[in-house]
Amino acid sequence: MEENRLTRVLPPVIALAAAAGVGLAFFIDALVRPPELPIDTNPAPLEGHTLCAAVVVTYASEEDMRAALPVLRDDPKARRVFVDPPSVDLLAVPGTDLKAWALQLHARYRTAERVTVIDSDATAAQLKLTAPPPKCPREGEY
Template sequence: MIFGVAEKPLARMLLPVIALALAAGVGLAFFIAALVRPPELPVDTNPAPLAGHTLCAAVVVTFASEEDMRAAVPVLRDDPKARRVFVDPPSVSLLAVPGTDLKAWAFQLHARYRTAERVTVIDSDTTAAQLNLTAPPPKCPREGEY
């Protein structure tokens, strides 16, 4: 006696295999991205003295008086874009969370703090001028300070 073997169409067998391979590939891509991504930077907005820190990517808000600066510090600490806050009367230097556009943030801070004398962005060009460098300074680390 001869038994007939039912053949499954190739498409019915191939579709689950392809779906499984795609799911495994996507999972592997997310795993590799998590390994390659740099760790999150710590957020500590408790005001610290600026002395001893060389900033290379920050926003500096300069006030007319130390009293104006002290009045603004609590609000600046709560800004979601602030990662670190340094004080040096009468100014506050702010390091941003990664991905923040410093120039746009400086513009927003200038609009928000009308008592501020000026709001400036410290970047690699500003750092080179401050350190009297004739060559470009070393690449600014993602922490925002050397």
């Protein structure tokens, strides 16, 4: 009789403990997860901003750059857009692979003279600097 009661009580207790564990995991994840970064793709002057993780699209002329701006602003991976004629500097939404995005942009926008990646963390790691620059914040600028 004792064994029968244990087999009736044990499965609901285990299920309750598992549900509590999953709930606790989601709660901790919500506390630890950094806040979402604001998205503002209205072009702003680059002056006064020091970017450390971005994609730079350079054009032959300011006219070519201005013609490409609406499409670059609408790219779903763009979080901020800075202009410094004749180039556009794009900060990405978190989780974007900058090198892959740069290749995509270069393939899509053939009017661009070049598409380069600014990644100070990767550059510092490659150069094995004795005093590396400060770690690039997730915002993409110092």
